[in-house]
Amino acid sequence: MKIPHPIPYQGSKRNLAAQILQYFPDNIDRLIEPFAGSASISIASAFYFKANNFVINDINEPLTQLWDTIINNPQSIINQYHEIWQGQHGNEEKYYYGIREKFNETRKPEYLLFLLAKCVKAAVRYNARGDFNQSPDKRRLGRNPQMMGDDILRVSHLLKNKIKIFSADYSVTLDNATANDLVYMDPPYQGTGQNGGFNYAGNIEFENFIASLIELNHKNIPYILSFDGRTGDKTFGNPLPDCLHLTKIEMNAGRSSQATLLNRKEITYEVLYLSPSLVSKIDLQKVMAKQLYQPELFATHG
Ligand SMILES: C[S@@+](CC[C@H](N)C(=O)[O-])C[C@H]1O[C@@H](n2cnc3c(N)ncnc32)[C@H](O)[C@@H]1O
Numbered sequence: 001m002k003i004p005h006p007i008p009y010q011g012s013k014r015n016l017a018a019q020i021l022q023y024f025p026d027n028i029d030r031l032i033e034p035f036a037g038s039a040s041i042s043i044a045s046a047f048y049f050k051a052n053n054f055v056i057n058d059i060n061e062p063l064t065q066l067w068d069t070i071i072n073n074p075q076s077i078i079n080q081y082h083e084i085w086q087g088q089h090g091n092e093e094k095y096y097y098g099i100r101e102k103f104n105e106t107r108k109p110e111y112l113l114f115l116l117a118k119c120v121k122a123a124v125r126y127n128a129r130g131d132f133n134q135s136p137d138k139r140r141l142g143r144n145p146q147m148m149g150d151d152i153l154r155v156s157h158l159l160k161n162k163i164k165i166f167s168a169d170y171s172v173t174l175d176n177a178t179a180n181d182l183v184y185m186d187p188p189y190q191g192t193g194q195n196g197g198f199n200y201a202g203n204i205e206f207e208n209f210i211a212s213l214i215e216l217n218h219k220n221i222p223y224i225l226s227f228d229g230r231t232g233d234k235t236f237g238n239p240l241p242d243c244l245h246l247t248k249i250e251m252n253a254g255r256s257s258q259a260t261l262l263n264r265k266e267i268t269y270e271v272l273y274l275s276p277s278l279v280s281k282i283d284l285q286k287v288m289a290k291q292l293y294q295p296e297l298f299a300t301h302g
Helices: 014-021 039-047 061-072 074-086 092-106 110-118 145-159 171-176 206-218 257-261 284-291
Strands: 026-031 052-055 163-166 183-187 223-231 233-237 247-255 267-274 298-301
Touching: 014 039, 014 223, 014 247, 026 039, 039 145, 052 061, 052 171, 061 074, 061 110, 061 145, 061 163, 074 110, 074 145, 092 110, 092 223, 110 171, 206 223, 223 247
Parallel strands: 026 052, 026 183, 052 163, 183 223
Antiparallel strands: 223 233, 223 267, 247 267, 247 298
């Protein structure tokens, strides 16, 4: 059975979730995702019984409200999505722009779900005023309500009564983490933000982010960080300072869409960093030994 994934979201880690989960320690009481987006790692962790409780946070408030409704009131968002989706027939493009206008006026989560399901590459894009400004994908109607409804119900079933949802800066969420939690962080991309078009609702200041990581190390809070990567020889993302003592793991994320367009065989590698306290809790040798059976998927650096 496939892992449910109701919110289409550019930058989602859903395809890498199984690889990322291999680095989780056993019996995590609480998994915290301060940059949740489509919460793909929390959902996969619940699906594979990797954690008992969850905290998700994202600075995009309508997105967190959408999560709240999906998990705690699934039938209402299923009905709303169905109604909004049905309304588009015969007038798709104009209708999309109408919903976009309504979203920008009201910030209601049901409109956001439709926009994400129907916009180009499920790419959230906001302008300087904070208005959603992505265009519709004219070739598609957006996810079929039946399939959307199934995924919403399944996610609600996985996470209801086990999750707390917040909308604040990531630093607030990190302040509440403890050494018994596992924190998974996937901040907005370093390399693609300016010109690659990953214009999420918020961003991070690199220096402040490093200070937060130092603080997590100081408190022995285990964390996994998805940060940068490379396609062929081209790396993207700021290098992280050595004083953090992170273990770097490269994961094969497949052929980049750009390379495919150019008919090149370049593979994109996404990088995971494991914190010192996480490495002390897991048997990295054992994880690596398992991966010998799939050598094409992994490359590691100390
Ligand atoms: C790369 S995406 C996360 C994708 C997620 N891992 C997934 O699988 O869908 C980064 C997220 O961070 C959020 N964000 C940006 N700045 C933030 C901040 N300062 N604090 C908290 N969240 C922030 C964005 O709204 C976006 O959803």
